[in-house]
Amino acid sequence: MDEQKSIVDLCPAPRVIEMIGGKWKLRILQILIFQGTKRFGELRRQVAGITQTMLTKQLRALEDDGLISRKVYAEVPPRVEYSPTNSGMDLMKMFEAMHQWWERNQAS
Amino acid sequence: MDEQKSIVDLCPAPRVIEMIGGKWKLRILQILIFQGTKRFGELRRQVAGITQTMLTKQLRALEDDGLISRKVYAEVPPRVEYSPTNSGMDLMKMFEAMHQWWERNQAS
DNA sequence: TTATATACTATCGTTTACAATACTATTGGA
DNA sequence: TCCAATAGTATTGTAAACGATAGTATATAA
Numbered sequence: 001m002d003e004q005k006s007i008v009d010l011c012p013a014p015r016v017i018e019m020i021g022g023k024w025k026l027r028i029l030q031i032l033i034f035q036g037t038k039r040f041g042e043l044r045r046q047v048a049g050i051t052q053t054m055l056t057k058q059l060r061a062l063e064d065d066g067l068i069s070r071k072v073y074a075e076v077p078p079r080v081e082y083s084p085t086n087s088g089m090d091l092m093k094m095f096e097a098m099h100q101w102w103e104r105n106q107a108s
Numbered sequence: 109m110d111e112q113k114s115i116v117d118l119c120p121a122p123r124v125i126e127m128i129g130g131k132w133k134l135r136i137l138q139i140l141i142f143q144g145t146k147r148f149g150e151l152r153r154q155v156a157g158i159t160q161t162m163l164t165k166q167l168r169a170l171e172d173d174g175l176i177s178r179k180v181y182a183e184v185p186p187r188v189e190y191s192p193t194n195s196g197m198d199l200m201k202m203f204e205a206m207h208q209w210w211e212r213n214q215a216s
Numbered sequence: 217t218t219a220t221a222t223a224c225t226a227t228c229g230t231t232t233a234c235a236a237t238a239c240t241a242t243t244g245g246a
Numbered sequence: 247t248c249c250a251a252t253a254g255t256a257t258t259g260t261a262a263a264c265g266a267t268a269g270t271a272t273a274t275a276a
Binding site: 011012013014015016017020021026030066086087090091093094095096097098099100101102104105106 | 119120121122123124125128129134138174194195198199201202203204205206207208209210212213214
Binding site: 147148149152160161164180183184185186187188 | 220221222223224225226
């Protein structure tokens with residue numbers, strides 16, 4: 001009954017990379033982490049080249065993975081604000097580890 | 109002449125994720141990092157579901173990015189061995205940071 | 217002579233990611 | 247009355263990633 005799992009299957013790296021991978025998620029996270037809460041329209045202006053459709057899709061994915069949160073205000077015209085969660089902010093330590101690897105191994 | 113680059117453009121995260129992203133690279137790296145040098149055929153057997161075509165392509169990409177090295181022996185039938193480079197091994201610290209983030213934020 | 221083993225490459229098909237464009241709802245103001 | 251502003255959704259098309267299959271070279275062994 002108890003399946004013996006290999007150490008490989010327990011590694012969270014594939015899931016983590018899925019959560020922050022793709023063409024847009026890192027850029028969105030960077031803005032929210034470094035600049036704090038942003039409205040949808042502000043994000044669309046700052047993420048150069050992204051379409052509304054894509055921005056919505058990426059924001060939903062980040063929200064589903066608990067990296068950002070979404071707050072809707074009952075106003076007209078509508079206002080929706082996106083913020084990094086604690087979990088999202090905590091990714092900074094991991095990005096720092098990436099940065100250090102880069103400095104050790106790739107930097108000229 | 110000197111373009112002023114924003115801190116955002118200097119972040120190596122997108123490149124790093126490109127280097128280890130996709131469906132197969134992490135699995136290949138895990139095997140080479142934890143088990144050491146492997147022949148092509150051994151890798152093909154261990155990376156469940158991968159085709160020869162894909163394995164070759166992923167190995168080339170990892171080699172081009174300096175994460176693994178390739179050694180060809182002039183034998184028949186051919187023998188080719190793949191090993192992690194120092195740079196590839198050094199990714200462990202980053203994977204550890206991912207693991208710790210996961211433990212802090214996702215683990216039950 | 218024929219088969220075997222190994223590490224490939226070439227070609228084509230499918231599936232997924234991403235892009236482009238148009239459309240929707242709401243309400244305060246000109 | 248009609249438009250602006252905001253944050254979307256729906257639809258369709260394209261590009262990139264991935265998969266399936268077949269073919270290549272060559273020394274050795276049967």
